[in-house]
Every structure is written in structure tokens, then in C-alpha cells.
Amino acid sequence: AQKVTQAQTEISVVEKEDVTLDCVYETRDTTYYLFWYKQPPSGELVFLIRRNSFDEQNEISGRYSWNFQKSTSSFNFTITASQVVDSAVYFCALSAFQDYGGSQGNLIFGKGTKLSVKP
Amino acid sequence: ETGVTQSPTHLIKTRGQQVTLRCSSQSGHNTVSWYQQALGQGPQFIFQYYREEENGRGNFPPRFSGLQFPNYSSELNVNALELDDSALYLCASSLELAGYEQYFGPGTRLTVT
Numbered sequence: 591a592q593k594v595t596q597a598q599t600e601i602s603v604v605e606k607e608d609v610t611l612d613c614v615y616e617t618r619d620t621t622y623y624l625f626w627y628k629q630p631p632s633g634e635l636v637f638l639i640r641r642n643s644f645d646e647q648n649e650i651s652g653r654y655s656w657n658f659q660k661s662t663s664s665f666n667f668t669i670t671a672s673q674v675v676d677s678a679v680y681f682c683a684l685s686a687f688q689d690y691g692g693s694q695g696n697l698i699f700g701k702g703t704k705l706s707v708k709p
Numbered sequence: 710e711t712g713v714t715q716s717p718t719h720l721i722k723t724r725g726q727q728v729t730l731r732c733s734s735q736s737g738h739n740t741v742s743w744y745q746q747a748l749g750q751g752p753q754f755i756f757q758y759y760r761e762e763e764n765g766r767g768n769f770p771p772r773f774s775g776l777q778f779p780n781y782s783s784e785l786n787v788n789a790l791e792l793d794d795s796a797l798y799l800c801a802s803s804l805e806l807a808g809y810e811q812y813f814g815p816g817t818r819l820t821v822t
Contacts (some may be wrong), residue, residue, distance in 0.1 A: 594751075623808050625810060627813075631813070631817060632815060633797060633816050634814070634815045635752070635799065635801075635813035636813075637765055637810045637811070637812060637813075638811075640810045642808065671734065674759065676789075681752075683751075685808065695740060695742070695745075695757060695759075695764070695765075695805075695806040695808070695809070695811075696742060696754040696757055696765055696767065697742070697744075697752070697754065697801075697811060698754070699752050699753075700751055700752030701750060701751050702750075702751050
């Protein structure tokens with residue numbers, strides 16, 4: 591079965607603090623893709639990053655960085671020097687290349703982590 | 710903005726009624742997926758259309774149906790509405806099937822009373 595677990599339901603930090611959002615996934619596929627999305631209060635899901643299962647290189651984009659470790663089936667997301675505008679619900683998602691009971695391209699989401707950044 | 714549009718923005722229906730939600734995909738995208746997001750939950754996959762054919766379906770009953778048109782826009786139809794159908798319905802488009810990021814529209818908030 592494919593599954594995404596985001597154990598942190600809510601996190602509250604003060605502006606300028608660093609924060610890491612955890613994501614653990616399960617899949618039998620050897621080829622798969624991992625994603626992070628941001629959902630601000632407006633409701634629209636905003637794409638942040640995609641990684642494929644063969645690329646374990648960490649990625650940095652401005653204040654955002656991602657740590658992908660196949661050995662622990664984790665794909666964690668760190669925001670450095672958080673800002674109030676980072677307040678949102680963040681979703682980790684998995685998409686399998688092979689069809690194991692669903693579409694080849696559907697996203698399996700975790701339950702999300704609500705991040706509140708206070709000034 | 711992603712270029713994915715959805716209509717209407719909000720909708721209130723009565724139990725037992727039928728509803729049609731619409732989605733226009735981003736230019737150049739041939740794949741559309743629909744998701745249901747209940748309050749406080751992650752989106753759940755309903756079904757996906759690729760080049761006008763249903764390509765896969767999640768764990769939703771047959772009263773959830775859809776269409777994709779030649780211009781790759783899409784509709785989601787729900788018959789015999791139930792109270793539990795109240796949710797945010799999200800449409801997402803992508804360049805191809807597996808492996809590509811999906812770009813989401815703003816969603817349609819459906820309330821069933």
C-alpha cells in the first residue's frame with residue numbers, strides 16, 4: 591500500500607526561527623515521485639517541489655530546503671528564517687510510476703502540517 | 710497563478726440533488742485530476758482523465774462521474790448528494806500522466822444541507 595505520513599499536525603514558531611516539516615512515505619514501487627505543496631488560507635494548493643526516487647540530492651531554493659533519504663523513506667522540508675507569510679498548511683504527496691490500484695499519476699497526500707509563524 | 714480555473718467558487722445544494730463542477734486546465738496540459746478535500750484533511754483522489762479517457766479512479770462511488778473535453782477542460786458530476794459530500798473540490802492539471810507536478814485550481818467549496 592502507498593501511504594504518506596505527516597506526524598506533525600500543527601507547528602507554531604516565532605518569526606526568524608528555522609522549522610522542519612517531516613514526511614515519511616511508504617510504497618512498493620522503485621520508481622516514484624515525491625512532492626510538497628503549500629495551501630494558504632485562500633485554499634489553492636501551490637506546488638513547491640518534485641523529486642524522483644533516483645535523485646537523492648538535497649535541494650535548496652532560497653529559504654526552503656528539502657532532505658530526501660530513501661534509507662528512512664523520508665522527505666523532510668526545512669524553512670530557514672521563517673516569515674509570517676509562510677503560515678499555511680503544508681502537504682507532502684507521493685505519486686507512483688507503476689499502477690498499484692490507482693492511476694499512474696494520482697497524488698497520495700498526507701494529512702498536512704499546519705504551520706503558524708508568529709511575528 | 711497556475712492558469713487552472715474552476716467554477717463555481719462556492720455552491721450550496723440540498724441532499725439528493727445533483728451538481729456539476731467545471732475545470733479549465735492549464736494551456737498545454739492533457740491530464741486532469743479531481744480531488745476531494747474534507748475540512749482538516751489532505752486531498753483524496755477521485756479520478757483522473759488523460760486525453761478524454763478516464764485513466765484511474767480512487768475509492769469513490771459511481772455517483773461521482775466525470776468528463777474531459779477535446780480542449781482538455783473537465784467536469785465533475787455528483788448525483789444524489791449526501792451531507793458527507795460537503796468539501797472543497799480541487800481540480801489539477803499536468804503535462805502528462807505519471808511523474809509530473811500537478812497544478813491546482815482554487816477549488817469549489819460545496820456545501821450540502
